[in-house]
Amino acid sequence: MSENEKLTEERIFEAAEIVFEEEGLTGARMQTIADRAGINKALLHYYFRTKDHLFEAVFTKLAQKMFMKFTPIFEKDLSLEEKIKFFFREHITFMQHNPKLPGFILNEINHNPQRIQKLIKNIEFRNLWLTILDQHKDELYKYNITEETLPQIMTTIASLSVFPFAAKGILEVIFENLGVDFDKYIELRKEFAADFVIKAITK
Amino acid sequence: MSENEKLTEERIFEAAEIVFEEEGLTGARMQTIADRAGINKALLHYYFRTKDHLFEAVFTKLAQKMFMKFTPIFEKDLSLEEKIKFFFREHITFMQHNPKLPGFILNEINHNPQRIQKLIKNIEFRNLWLTILDQHKDELYKYNITEETLPQIMTTIASLSVFPFAAKGILEVIFENLGVDFDKYIELRKEFAADFVIKAITK
DNA sequence: CCTATTTTTGACCATTCGGTTAAACTTTAT
DNA sequence: ATAAAGTTTAACCGAATGGTCAAAAATAGG
Structure with a gap:
């Protein structure tokens, strides 16, 4: 059957x-x-x-779930600031429902980088890259973002949303010591991260 | 013998x-x-x-190498901005020499959080926390940092320096696609991250 | 030099683990 | 109803793995 x-x-x-x-x-x-x-x-x-x-x-399914789902955000027709806000909101919410996914993916790729090679090529980061460079030419200039600092900013955005989950094990122990609640911290982070990035790149 | x-x-x-x-x-x-x-x-x-x-x-030795070595930076007699610059420079340089350490530690803690519990309690994050709150009372006020946003900023700082190494496996593949050199990116990051944070918290 | 102690080894053991096989059971089609 | 095809199981296999043991080799002390 x-x-x-x-x-x-x-x-x-x-x-x-x-x-x-x-x-x-x-x-x-x-x-x-x-x-x-x-x-x-x-x-x-x-x-x-x-x-x-x-x-x-x-692994393929989970990795696609993680990457494929969120790169399109940057191809939408929104201002750079709106994209940043939108990304953090969606991405962090997604990880709230899949908290172990980031650590799992990072770890497995580190242990076996060539496995992901084809998978990642499919995602066409190059296109995403060019789209951003093209679509936001004037904004990037306004924000003083050069082609050299763009990788820094992109990885920074990824850091801010992924790291808290990749480091969940440690953070929960540290936070307990300080009387901070992890879930509240995460909820707060959606807005904090977006504001933080926008503030930093604004001249 | x-x-x-x-x-x-x-x-x-x-x-x-x-x-x-x-x-x-x-x-x-x-x-x-x-x-x-x-x-x-x-x-x-x-x-x-x-x-x-x-x-x-x-694990104990490596974890101490990672944590113990850098928390004292925040107890030195420096301005907040100086501490931030100093931390990123030292911490990223350290990880350049131990690139696999972050991923290893994060992963093992996630797989077995209770193992680290005693170890982390030793590091006395609570003291670090209180020191910062006390030593930089006026600066925090000036930067508009409240007790609620301090965890966000501390984890943000950690993110920016640790994530590129924890995600080294992916980043190297993506960067290759974009013609970006990982080592140069890291070298650049020491200053970029510090400036980014300072810019973001400055009113 | 001889004895007691410590360090190092090769051979071995029990268990775990990924994987196979042949047979039983179910479903589908005629 | 029956045969063919697909699904599920219990029992089993060989290799790998963490760990042990008794004996050999090296070292230290008198």
Whole structure:
């Protein structure tokens, strides 16, 4: 039954997403995934031949979820400031629902950079780059942003939204010491980060 | 011979640092560490009883190297702006020599937050916190920084310096696409990040 | 030089882990 | 109803892995 098959494959995939995200490629166990999906371990290998196949599938989906979803924001027809505000709001909200995703992706790429190579080429950062340079020519000039500082600003924007989640484990411990609530901090960050960047780039 | 013993234990430890930093706790193999140290695997267990013992020792040392070394900067007798400039210069230079350290630490803490708990309590972030609040009372007022936004600013500073290294794997691939050189980008970042922060917090 | 102690090794062990196989069970089509 | 095809399982396999052990080699002390 194709309905049932879809269900089983989907159950496996969802279980794999959770386990890989939590334990990483090397830490994850096929048995754990099978248990979580409520099936026999052999069935894992029936649907996804090897651990690497399964991981590849999961990783590709999660990475696309992370990258593909948010690069289009910068291609919209908005002012630079509006894009920045929009990005932080959407991106941080997304990570509130997927808090372990950033750490997982960063870690796996660091451990195996060539795996992502094709995937990232697909995302066409070059186009995004050119779009920004073209679409905001006058704004960039107004903000005194050169082609040399643009990478700095782009990575800065990424930093501000991703880092709190990539460092969630530490921050929660430190914050506890200071009486700061992580969730409130994150909620506040959506606006703070946008204002911070805009303030910094405004002459 | 205590001289020789020191040498062997040190060789093991250094090998372990490299392997753990590169492969993570779950990815690292005792055999790999033994090979790298040029000794028998049994000798590993003679000096450090279990993999967890060895990892604990390595992790504690590396984490202290990362945290302990730079929190004192904020206790020095400098203006806030000077501290910010000083921090970025020192911290980024340190990570240029230990580029894999940030990713390693973030990842291991996320995978096992309670391991770091005691370690982080030792660093006394609370003191650092109070020192800043006290020492820069007038400057904070001048910059319009409240007790609510201070966590945002502190984590922002950490973000800007740590993230490029935690995300090194991705950035190198993206940069290659754009004709940007990672090392030059990092060198530039020392000043850029400091200026960026100062610009953002200045009224 | 001889003995006691410490360091180092090779061989080995138990368990875990990714993966396979053959058979049972289900579904589909005729 | 029945055969063919697809799905699921229990049992099993070989390699890898963390860890142990007893004996050998090196070192230190008298």
